[in-house]
Amino acid sequence: MPRSFDRPVLRLRAGIGLVIVSWLPIAQVVIWAAGLSGDTAEQTRLGIWAAQFLIGFVGLALAGVAAKAAVKAAGWRGLPRTLWHMFWTGRTP
Numbered sequence: 001m002p003r004s005f006d007r008p009v010l011r012l013r014a015g016i017g018l019v020i021v022s023w024l025p026i027a028q029v030v031i032w033a034a035g036l037s038g039d040t041a042e043q044t045r046l047g048i049w050a051a052q053f054l055i056g057f058v059g060l061a062l063a064g065v066a067a068k069a070a071v072k073a074a075g076w077r078g079l080p081r082t083l084w085h086m087f088w089t090g091r092t093p
Helices: 007-022 027-035 038-074 079-089
Strands: none
Touching: 007 038, 007 079, 027 038, 038 079
C-alpha cells in the first residue's frame, strides 16, 4: 500500500497549521466566554499568549524542516514554488 504523504509534506502542513493556530485570538474568546475581568483576565491572556508563542515556534521549526528538504530538492530559487507544490499536492518533488 503506498504512503499517501511523505514526512516533509506532513511536517510542512502541520507547521503551517500550528502557525495559523498561534495567530488565532483564542485568549479573547476564552476571556469573553468565561466572563473574566481584571487580574484574572490578564493572567489568562498572558498564559494563552505564551502557549500560542510556543505553538507558533514549534510550527516554524516543523515547516523549516520541510523547507530544508525542499531546498535540497529544488534549490533556493525554486523554494516557494516547491513548498506550494508540496503543500497543495501532498507530494515531495
